[in-house]
Amino acid sequence: MKKIILIIFLLFSFTAGLVYCDTLSSHFDKANTLFEEKDYIKALDLYLKIYEQGFYSKDLFYNISNTHYRLGNIGQSLRYIEKAYRISPRDSDIRFNRKLLYTNTGQTENVWESIIGFLSINELSIICLVLVSLIFIFLIISKFITKRWLYWVKFGVISLTIIFSVWLYASYLIFYKNPYGVVLPQEINAYSGPSLEQTISFTVPAGQKIVILGKSNGWLDIGVKKDRLRGWIQEQEIGII
Amino acid sequence: MKKILYIFSIILLLLSCMSYLYADNVSISADVNNNVISVDDNVVLTVTVSGDAKNLPEPELPQLNGFTAYSSGRSQNISIINGRVSSSLVYNYVLSPRTAGTYKIGSVVLKYKGNEYKTDSIIITVNPASPAPQTQIGTTAQPSQVKRAQQKSAKNIFITTHIDKKTAYVNEPITLTFRFYSRVNILSRPAYSPPVTTGFWAEDLPPQKDYVGTYNGVNYKIIEIKTALFPTAPGAYTISPAQLQCNVEDFSSDIDDFFASFFSRGKTVTLESKPINVKIKPLPNQNKPDSFSGSVGAYNMSVEHDRDIVQAGEAINLIVKVKGTGNIKSIGEPVLKNTSNYKQYDTITSHNISKQGFKVSGSKTFKIVIVPKVSGNIELPDVVFSYFDIKSKKYKTITSIQKKITVAPGQIQQSDKTGLAQTALTRDVKVIASDIRYIKKAGKLKSSKLFIYKNLWFILILLFFPALYFAVIGAVFYNEHIRRHGELYRRKKALKNSLNKIELAVKKLKKGDKNVQQVLFHALSGYLGHKFNLSPSGLTLKTVIEILEDIGTEQIVLGQIKEIWEELDFMRFAPSQITEQKVKELTQKLKKNITQWEKKIKI
Numbered sequence: 142m143k144k145i146i147l148i149i150f151l152l153f154s155f156t157a158g159l160v161y162c163d164t165l166s167s168h169f170d171k172a173n174t175l176f177e178e179k180d181y182i183k184a185l186d187l188y189l190k191i192y193e194q195g196f197y198s199k200d201l202f203y204n205i206s207n208t209h210y211r212l213g214n215i216g217q218s219l220r221y222i223e224k225a226y227r228i229s230p231r232d233s234d235i236r237f238n239r240k241l242l243y244t245n246t247g248q249t250e251n252v253w254e255s256i257i258g259f260l261s262i263n264e265l266s267i268i269c270l271v272l273v274s275l276i277f278i279f280l281i282i283s284k285f286i287t288k289r290w291l292y293w294v295k296f297g298v299i300s301l302t303i304i305f306s307v308w309l310y311a312s313y314l315i316f317y318k319n320p321y322g323v324v325l326p327q328e329i330n331a332y333s334g335p336s337l338e339q340t341i342s343f344t345v346p347a348g349q350k351i352v353i354l355g356k357s358n359g360w361l362d363i364g365v366k367k368d369r370l371r372g373w374i375q376e377q378e379i380g381i382i
Numbered sequence: 383m384k385k386i387l388y389i390f391s392i393i394l395l396l397l398s399c400m401s402y403l404y405a406d407n408v409s410i411s412a413d414v415n416n417n418v419i420s421v422d423d424n425v426v427l428t429v430t431v432s433g434d435a436k437n438l439p440e441p442e443l444p445q446l447n448g449f450t451a452y453s454s455g456r457s458q459n460i461s462i463i464n465g466r467v468s469s470s471l472v473y474n475y476v477l478s479p480r481t482a483g484t485y486k487i488g489s490v491v492l493k494y495k496g497n498e499y500k501t502d503s504i505i506i507t508v509n510p511a512s513p514a515p516q517t518q519i520g521t522t523a524q525p526s527q528v529k530r531a532q533q534k535s536a537k538n539i540f541i542t543t544h545i546d547k548k549t550a551y552v553n554e555p556i557t558l559t560f561r562f563y564s565r566v567n568i569l570s571r572p573a574y575s576p577p578v579t580t581g582f583w584a585e586d587l588p589p590q591k592d593y594v595g596t597y598n599g600v601n602y603k604i605i606e607i608k609t610a611l612f613p614t615a616p617g618a619y620t621i622s623p624a625q626l627q628c629n630v631e632d633f634s635s636d637i638d639d640f641f642a643s644f645f646s647r648g649k650t651v652t653l654e655s656k657p658i659n660v661k662i663k664p665l666p667n668q669n670k671p672d673s674f675s676g677s678v679g680a681y682n683m684s685v686e687h688d689r690d691i692v693q694a695g696e697a698i699n700l701i702v703k704v705k706g707t708g709n710i711k712s713i714g715e716p717v718l719k720n721t722s723n724y725k726q727y728d729t730i731t732s733h734n735i736s737k738q739g740f741k742v743s744g745s746k747t748f749k750i751v752i753v754p755k756v757s758g759n760i761e762l763p764d765v766v767f768s769y770f771d772i773k774s775k776k777y778k779t780i781t782s783i784q785k786k787i788t789v790a791p792g793q794i795q796q797s798d799k800t801g802l803a804q805t806a807l808t809r810d811v812k813v814i815a816s817d818i819r820y821i822k823k824a825g826k827l828k829s830s831k832l833f834i835y836k837n838l839w840f841i842l843i844l845l846f847f848p849a850l851y852f853a854v855i856g857a858v859f860y861n862e863h864i865r866r867h868g869e870l871y872r873r874k875k876a877l878k879n880s881l882n883k884i885e886l887a888v889k890k891l892k893k894g895d896k897n898v899q900q901v902l903f904h905a906l907s908g909y910l911g912h913k914f915n916l917s918p919s920g921l922t923l924k925t926v927i928e929i930l931e932d933i934g935t936e937q938i939v940l941g942q943i944k945e946i947w948e949e950l951d952f953m954r955f956a957p958s959q960i961t962e963q964k965v966k967e968l969t970q971k972l973k974k975n976i977t978q979w980e981k982k983i984k985i
Contacts, residue, residue, distance in 0.1 A: 173823050204822060207818060207820070218818075237818075242818070263835075270844055274843065274844075276847075277848050278847060281854050284854055
């Protein structure tokens, strides 16, 4: 009896999952149709509904970025293309749009970021997982077989594991240790402290990518890497990538 | 050869000494521009001194009865030909007659190296004042007596500024004239502060003019400076006053002229002109051409190109020259029309400005680089230039004459793999605008987590292989340990194995199977065999007793083992005589005793 209940529960869950995915897919298709009809506001609304369901898809982010661009929200457009880029850094469409948005906002891509970002953090994680597993598999094999080639295979796998682990850590440091954000309004002031009464240190244009270093009472401590500037900006003016 | 050179050098030296000896061919001449003048006119006396010398002295003027003389500058020309210096000095004097009559200007004398050089005397007839108006500074002629009265009451020194028009269009030239009038000796170089001309693009109009003229019938030495002003935006502007500071002779009017020359002293005078208001009108919007870029004046345009035959993709230089009068620097770039067959690159500009006749004129040249995109006989782009003509107050547009050029096809492509040669014109991809790429319509709504390593399956896989490895390591180590220490292992496992066999017997008994004596015997012999590291199958009671005695086992234990062993032996060989009750008792007895033996048998 217990087995029957378990099977029924699993079947029900699977069916519900399929129906849920199908609903989201139809939302996605509908949003695409609205985009084609140039009803960008409704299209964006539908795309964002899918995103709010917890979907983390490169195509979804790419289309959201496109829609924001058509609506003239360059900051939001850059924010979502960055999200798409982090999932799929070698997608030619994503790369093209990201480069164009960078050019439009007067920014240039950091060379190290483009090298380290060639593989996404998930791809690097999978590679490291496979390599670590291989190390232990070959260590087990070497308990039973003692061959010269096995030594070199182990050496190669361990070397690759070290390289990819360092790459993974560098990717984490560059892209995830301190979260990034994008300036959403046209141009905002960065203050010397988390208050409007503080001195305005510098201004940041819309679409400028900034690194978030800290947070305090609705204010974000931000840094502009290329200019080596640091200041405080109100949280609602930043779209976190 | 050396001798010839030596003689030649001496001859050259002698010749140069002779040229020095025969130098100083000095001559002097004097002339006037007019021998008959009226009393309100001036006559210019020109004294020319020339000679083969560099430093000729200034000639001495004779007593000039009936005239007041002013120096109006000098010019010098020095030339060196074959090492010989020749100099020519021209001195100009303005002679202003005091009264009518006939006057003789005596010889002008030049004293040089002990010699005295003289000019011929000149006769000048001064007629009474003519009724014609005074022309020099726009004042009317005055009778000599009135003039003299005016001269006495007039200012000795002052400045004026005026402009040639009070209303102008944006970028229309306005000439600002500054004049400095003086009839006293200036003891220092005047410091001139030009007026502030905010809202105008100013261009100096050299040269500075120095002359003698009259103002309100009074003779003055005048310095005149002109500036061209180009208004930059419409509106009402004020040209601020010009200022001039100088040190002049100070004469007290009460002192007699004779003493005045002895007691004159310098004083610093600051002069200021009046401000001038100007109204600048905007250029009319009506009929303003599309190609108009703010040029105002009078212009013409010429267009040239450097090549008539080119290959597609090669550059052609269009040289567009706009020439005329106006603000040359601000001439806007002419517009190219019908450029669909060309790609236009950046333009290089240069200008040439002339200020002759106190007018800004010249030319601005635009070098426009164009590259044909198609082959054939194609027309050059039309060059269109528009400007606002000051005279007619209308916009005018100049369009270049249409010209054709021959464009040969571009690069010839190499043969392809099939050997078929193709000839094609290289065409650039024309970028109209940069836009983002289109949405992903066929995109899959595949969810992926931000960090895959936070998934449970990822962690499990990551831990599985290390765990497997350590399990294998453990197993290998255990086996090795068993291999090395089997006796100990067997001893430790002896009790557990025996108890398991007893439990098996108990289960059989519960099922009604009373033939468990063999199992119980194996439990006992197995226990003792493993304890003594002997094979249980070949173990005898005698061997067991001997070993137990050797290790000093208690007699009670020996008795218990002997008793149970014999009972089980009996049951094995006479199974028909045993009862179920007896088997159960024996099983319990063995289980109880074997546990006690574990503590009492010390090996």
